[in-house]
Amino acid sequence: MSRSAQRIGGPFVWWPSPERIERAHLTHFISDHELNDFDQLMLRSTQDVAWFTEALLEYLGIEFRTPFSEIVDLSEGIALPHWCSDGRLNITTSCLHKHVRDGRGKATALRWESESGRSASLTYAELESTVSRAANALRSLGLAKGDVIALYMPMVPEIVIAMLAIAAIGGVILPLFSGFGETAVLTRLRDGGAKALFTADAFMRRGKLNLMKSVADRALEHLPEVEAVIVLRYQDLKIEMQPGRDHWWHELVLDQKAETVVEDTAAEDPLLLIYTSGTTGKPKGAVHTHCGFPIKAAQDMAFGTDVHAGDVIYWMTDMG
Numbered sequence: 001m002s003r004s005a006q007r008i009g010g011p012f013v014w015w016p017s018p019e020r021i022e023r024a025h026l027t028h029f030i031s032d033h034e035l036n037d038f039d040q041l042m043l044r045s046t047q048d049v050a051w052f053t054e055a056l057l058e059y060l061g062i063e064f065r066t067p068f069s070e071i072v073d074l075s076e077g078i079a080l081p082h083w084c085s086d087g088r089l090n091i092t093t094s095c096l097h098k099h100v101r102d103g104r105g106k107a108t109a110l111r112w113e114s115e116s117g118r119s120a121s122l123t124y125a126e127l128e129s130t131v132s133r134a135a136n137a138l139r140s141l142g143l144a145k146g147d148v149i150a151l152y153m154p155m156v157p158e159i160v161i162a163m164l165a166i167a168a169i170g171g172v173i174l175p176l177f178s179g180f181g182e183t184a185v186l187t188r189l190r191d192g193g194a195k196a197l198f199t200a201d202a203f204m205r206r207g208k209l210n211l212m213k214s215v216a217d218r219a220l221e222h223l224p225e226v227e228a229v230i231v232l233r234y235q236d237l238k239i240e241m242q243p244g245r246d247h248w249w250h251e252l253v254l255d256q257k258a259e260t261v262v263e264d265t266a267a268e269d270p271l272l273l274i275y276t277s278g279t280t281g282k283p284k285g286a287v288h289t290h291c292g293f294p295i296k297a298a299q300d301m302a303f304g305t306d307v308h309a310g311d312v313i314y315w316m317t318d319m320g
Contacts, residue, residue: 145171230249
């Protein structure tokens with residue numbers, strides 16, 4: 001392709017150097033499989049989805065507790081595929097625990113900065129121990145595999161910890177936009193069948209204080225089936241806590257042991273329940289599995305943006 005090539009919006013403004021191309025994941029993947037170029041990879045990957053998916057899992061280093069017997073089962077038709085038949089994996093192993101096990105525990109896993117300039121960072125080892133405490137906290141509340149647990153929190157390190165902890169116990173993560181009002185929170189919690197909720201007292205957005213716990217409380221007035229609410233003290237506000245249901249993060253989570261057992265989950269066990277915005281009707285929930293969404297996200301990071309160990313990815317949007 002010539003450097004004068006045009007695309008929607010105008011010409012390309014950046015071209016990779018030969019050194020960057022040589023180092024790229026996509027270059028290595030094409031070479032590893034003795035393909036000539038990207039066009040040949042595209043052709044083979046679309047004509048042989050099973051080959052491409054299995055090669056991708058190997059390249060990304062996705063770890064299975066029990067190997068799959070068949071990469072994709074299309075016996076019910078192409079619209080109803082079953083991925084990694086008989087395979088068992090909990091995605092937290094590949095996302096977190098293997099990095100500590102393989103000697104990368106001191107590497108930075110997460111960096112955070114708030115609107116007000118507060119900042120923090122966690123290594124993989126620190127993240128693993130805190131995720132284990134949060135997983136143990138969830139189990140102490142009687143929560144277990146298959147339970148839907150919502151995240152209605154600001155973008156703070158604890159939202160990452162909570163997300164991984166839910167996955168570690170085999171729960172189903174239900175992310176909620178931190179700017180939602182009570183009706184939007186209520187609708188999604190009810191439709192998803194949530195049993196628990198992570199939230200915070202409040203947070204700042206564009207200089208305005210947003211009272212998250214009070215919004216959650218109004219939604220939960222109509223949802224007695226939500227048995228537990230874990231509250232992060234982020235703005236240090238005095239808020240109402242419902243005895244028996246509400247628990248402070250710093251009292252419940254930090255008091256747990258720093259090791260936990262990762263739940264044995266099937267490759268297609270639910271991991272995430274993500275709802276549409278609801279702007280064109282009732283919000284619709286999409287279910288993602290342990291071998292679905294996170295592996296596709298890793299593929300995009302490897303081949304789409306060529307992320308390597310040590311690179312920093314800046315995530316600025318809300319988790320929900």
